[in-house]
Amino acid sequence: MIAVIDYHVGNLGSVTNALRRLDMDVEVTSDPEVILQADGVILPGVGTFPVAMKNLENEHLIEVLNEVKAKKTPIMGICLGMQVLFEKGYEVEETKGLGFLDGEVKYMDDVKAKIPHMGWNQLVINHPHPLLKYVQEGDYVYFVHSYRAHTTDDELIAYASYGGVKVPAVVIKDNVIGCQFHPEKSGEVGKKILLAFKELVSC
Amino acid sequence: MLAKRIIPCLDIKDGKVVKGVNFVGLKDVGDPVELAKEYDRQCADEVVFLDITATYEDRGIIKDVIQRAANELSIPLCVGGGIRSLEDFRMILSVGADKVSVNSAAIKNPQLIKEASDEFGVQCVVVAVDAKMREDHSGWDVYIAGGRENTGIDLLEWVKKCEALGAGEILLTSMDADGTREGFDIEMLKTVVEAVHIPVIASGGCGGKEDIADVFEKTNCDAALAASLFHYQEATVDEVKEICAKRHIPVRRNR
Numbered sequence: 139m140i141a142v143i144d145y146h147v148g149n150l151g152s153v154t155n156a157l158r159r160l161d162m163d164v165e166v167t168s169d170p171e172v173i174l175q176a177d178g179v180i181l182p183g184v185g186t187f188p189v190a191m192k193n194l195e196n197e198h199l200i201e202v203l204n205e206v207k208a209k210k211t212p213i214m215g216i217c218l219g220m221q222v223l224f225e226k227g228y229e230v231e232e233t234k235g236l237g238f239l240d241g242e243v244k245y246m247d248d249v250k251a252k253i254p255h256m257g258w259n260q261l262v263i264n265h266p267h268p269l270l271k272y273v274q275e276g277d278y279v280y281f282v283h284s285y286r287a288h289t290t291d292d293e294l295i296a297y298a299s300y301g302g303v304k305v306p307a308v309v310i311k312d313n314v315i316g317c318q319f320h321p322e323k324s325g326e327v328g329k330k331i332l333l334a335f336k337e338l339v340s341c
Numbered sequence: 342m343l344a345k346r347i348i349p350c351l352d353i354k355d356g357k358v359v360k361g362v363n364f365v366g367l368k369d370v371g372d373p374v375e376l377a378k379e380y381d382r383q384c385a386d387e388v389v390f391l392d393i394t395a396t397y398e399d400r401g402i403i404k405d406v407i408q409r410a411a412n413e414l415s416i417p418l419c420v421g422g423g424i425r426s427l428e429d430f431r432m433i434l435s436v437g438a439d440k441v442s443v444n445s446a447a448i449k450n451p452q453l454i455k456e457a458s459d460e461f462g463v464q465c466v467v468v469a470v471d472a473k474m475r476e477d478h479s480g481w482d483v484y485i486a487g488g489r490e491n492t493g494i495d496l497l498e499w500v501k502k503c504e505a506l507g508a509g510e511i512l513l514t515s516m517d518a519d520g521t522r523e524g525f526d527i528e529m530l531k532t533v534v535e536a537v538h539i540p541v542i543a544s545g546g547c548g549g550k551e552d553i554a555d556v557f558e559k560t561n562c563d564a565a566l567a568a569s570l571f572h573y574q575e576a577t578v579d580e581v582k583e584i585c586a587k588r589h590i591p592v593r594r595n596r
Contacts, residue, residue: 148434149411149434149435149436149437149438151408151411151412151436151437152411152412152414152437155412155413156415184434184439184461184462184465185460185461185462186462251343252538252539252540252563253538253539254463254464254509254539254540255343256464256509256510256540256563257343257344257346257386257540257563257564258343258344258346258386258593259342259343259344260342260344274596277596278344278593280416280417282417282439282464282465283464284462284463284464299342300343320417322415323414323415323416323417323439324415324416325381325384325415325416325593325595326415326595326596328415329415
């Protein structure tokens with residue numbers, strides 16, 4: 139069973155349905171017991187970094203997620219859910235993140251292009267990873283964000299080029315996966331990434 | 342490289358798809374969810390639902406349509422029409438839309454743009470702007486209420502203000518071009534694209550496949566929106582993308 143964490147940051151219908159279309163058993167939940175029993179955890183999120191962290195704290199999910207990480211259960215954070223996996227964010231105000239991935243999340247004012255980075259951009263693969271086994275270099279995925287992660291080369295699995303910078307698209311450390319783009323909104327390519335996540339979870 | 346987006350727009354009334362020519366003469370072409378899924382299969386990059394009569398009538402039905410569409414689409418969904426308050430934003434986003442487009446209400450209460458972007462993020466705040474050339478050709482005025490009312494506000498001043506308040510995107514409809522099917526309003530688009538740093542969606546006037554490639558070549562807009570071209574099956578999104586690709590415009594293709 140995959141737990142999609144409900145912490146009141148945006149609608150979870152599309153990600154939940156995308157997973158169900160791949161025959162995954164999905165529960166939308168904020169119940170620690172359910173989350174701890176899950177074979178895989180999805181941390182979605184739309185909104186702002188401080189609100190997301192505050193909601194996780196209010197739902198007592200920070201400790202739960204730390205346990206999930208320690209148990210080596212695959213966790214996939216999507217968009218804002220990816221950003222809070224890092225150590226710190228600077229959206230609205232400086233806020234401590236979960237710290238599962240190395241680095242910080244900062245406003246993209248150094249890009250020579252429009253902000254937000256909104257639309258379909260191509261993946262460039264930095265290190266091969268089973269999550270991207272069905273993805274080809276140059277495949278388009280859907281991004282919508284104004285802040286980006288600054289991370290280590292080791293953890294940077296794939297990026298998109300935008301306005302002269304590498305925008306981290308997939309960042310992975312052990313069992314923790316961060317996806318800056320929305321696989322559930324990324325057409326066929328997105329489905330293939332979620333299918334690969336399903337395979338990671340069941341092996 | 343960021344792909345240029347092609348966005349079919351579905352005008353919806355009472356839960357059914359319609360397409361207005363200059364906002365009158367409506368013709369029913371079916372269920373919005375089924376049509377949106379077809380566009381998803383054709384490699385549309387996003388779908389816009391515009392509840393065109395929402396300013397005047399009850400909007401309960403659209404909520405169900407949005408929810409069904411959001412659950413079944415694998416591409417982003419933007420919903421607009423009759424958005425008045427932060428509460429409307431919340432309702433539409435809560436049933437699964439990715440973006441909300443606001444038009445008349447933003448003119449009446451510009452702070453709504455700021456409040457919505459502060460609460461939900463700039464990326465889901467699309468300001469839809471309907472504009473028309475002034476009679477003396479000195480520029481364009483912004484219209485509201487589905488093009489019925491001239492606000493007297495200058496287009497460029499308005500889009501700059503929208504950006505400053507936190508709009509994530511401008512959906513710009515040329516009322517001069519809308520319904521003519523003679524191509525997008527290149528002059529208006531060029532002027533707006535140069536005035537703001539947020540993405541601009543071109544709307545109004547698309548009459549053929551080449552018009553979309555033309556607007557991407559002649560202006561630096563980020564996306565092109567069309568309705569009748571796709572609704573009446575004169576072209577599929579795929580076919581338009583094939584033309585764009587031949588003309589070296591970056592577009593996302595099915596593989």
